[in-house]
Amino acid sequence: MFACHFRASDYRALLPALFVRAIDYVTTQDLNALDPGRHTIPGIDQDDAFFMILDYQTAAESSVGPEFHHKYCDVQFIIQGEEQFGWTELTDEQHQQLSHDYHYDPQKDICFFDQQLMTLSYETMSHDQFYLFTPRTAHMPNLSVTTTSQVRKVVIKIKYPA
Structure with missing residues (x-):
């Protein structure tokens, strides 16, 4: 996982150009005015990158467990x-075994697994930074910090440069 403040310029030098273009475009939009759902990024093929606006309530526990992907990285921010x-x-071995045992869905590019299989570290999302989850980063979002919260979040899906 990679976490970075939007104000920090170092991510522009560290991340591939596609990531920087997608993040820069999305963060210049009026994200409160956009409808929930999938959105394209002008000038970038929708198979290479797109973003989603999500509205939901957090929960004390995940109903689906941790997730990971094969084709896309997630850049998430609140x-x-x-x-x-x-x-x-x-x-790599865990990724392959979990994909097999828990039936990776290639159509949705997602695999959920039992959270008891791994020890997770927990972080609270900050409003002024983004979080990058590669296909080798299992992540379990949507959890309450102290009480249930109504959340609006962006998830930028960027094709993993494999």
């Missing part, structure tokens, strides 16, 4: 509300 997430890095 617009409104507060949220905690769990995360852990997977080895």
Whole structure:
């Protein structure tokens, strides 16, 4: 997992150009005015990157467990509300075994697994930074910090440069 403040310029040098273009575009939009759902990024093929606006209530526990992906990285950040997430890095072997045992869905590019299998670290999302989850970063979002919170969040999906 990679966390970075939007005001820090170092992520522009560290991340691939596609990531920087997508983050820069999305953060210049009026995200409160956009409808929930999937949105394209002008000048970037929608198979390479797109973003979603999500509105939901956080919960004390996840109903689906941690998730990971194969094709896309997630760049997530909070617009409104507060949220905690769990995360852990997977080895290539764990990624492959969990994909098999828990039936990775290639159509949705997602695999959920039993959170009891891994020890997760927990973080509270800050409004002034973004969080990058690669396909080898299992993450469990949408958790309450102290009480249930109404959240508006952005998830930018960027094709993993494999």
